[in-house]
Amino acid sequence: NAGVTQTPKFRILKIGQSMTLQCTQDMNHNYMYWYRQDPGMGLKLIYYSVGAGITDKGEVPNGYNVSRSTTEDFPLRLELAAPSQTSVYFCASSSQTGLEYDGYTFGSGTRLTVV
Amino acid sequence: GDSVTQMEGPVTLSEEAFLTINCTYTATGYPSLFWYVQYPGEGLQLLLKATKADDKGSNKGFEATYRKETTSFHLEKGSVQVSDSAVYFCALSDGGTSYGKLTFGQGTILTVHP
Numbered sequence: 001n002a003g004v005t006q007t008p009k010f011r012i013l014k015i016g017q018s019m020t021l022q023c024t025q026d027m028n029h030n031y032m033y034w035y036r037q038d039p040g041m042g043l044k045l046i047y048y049s050v051g052a053g054i055t056d057k058g059e060v061p062n063g064y065n066v067s068r069s070t071t072e073d074f075p076l077r078l079e080l081a082a083p084s085q086t087s088v089y090f091c092a093s094s095s096q097t098g099l100e101y102d103g104y105t106f107g108s109g110t111r112l113t114v115v
Numbered sequence: 116g117d118s119v120t121q122m123e124g125p126v127t128l129s130e131e132a133f134l135t136i137n138c139t140y141t142a143t144g145y146p147s148l149f150w151y152v153q154y155p156g157e158g159l160q161l162l163l164k165a166t167k168a169d170d171k172g173s174n175k176g177f178e179a180t181y182r183k184e185t186t187s188f189h190l191e192k193g194s195v196q197v198s199d200s201a202v203y204f205c206a207l208s209d210g211g212t213s214y215g216k217l218t219f220g221q222g223t224i225l226t227v228h229p
Contacts, residue, residue: 040221041221042220042221043159043204045216048216050214095215101166103147103206103215104151104161104215106158107158109158
């Protein structure tokens, strides 16, 4: 059982370039999330999705876009990369059934540097 | 809105010392509370959770008790090991229409020396 898989693990972008961070989960979770982690700042929610075809903005969505065409995949698109987007990006998924909630399963992260 | 505040870090301890990492929260309703751990170069992993007041979550020697009266969920371990060196995050889920979203504290870096 692979859980949440993120690719690539590392990437260096030049200012103004674009890229897509991939995220796939095989647990049939309905909820998926993208966070960025900056040093000493905890995790900030970029976008989230409650199911295929449904996405919504989180706390820091500017400069990013997402899509959710299937339950499994939730790619994050960076357009016109800026140095402020240098960060570690985490994808996560979760499933809530009944009253019990087990929180997130996280991917291993993508370390992005914009130069 | 919801918020989670963790004690200022980093925390440096010797092996076998007692560990406390403080966590307090602000939330509407009755949140579920979590501790996540992040080892170097890895993603976050669920360490323990508690879903209602007075519940105690425990795992790998770590414990935390959901205290509604003090809005706290402090993490404790009686005897830390070098292998416990990691970043620890407190988080809450407010349930309801939050779609499972977690609100995280800023994280506390723990370093354990032999």
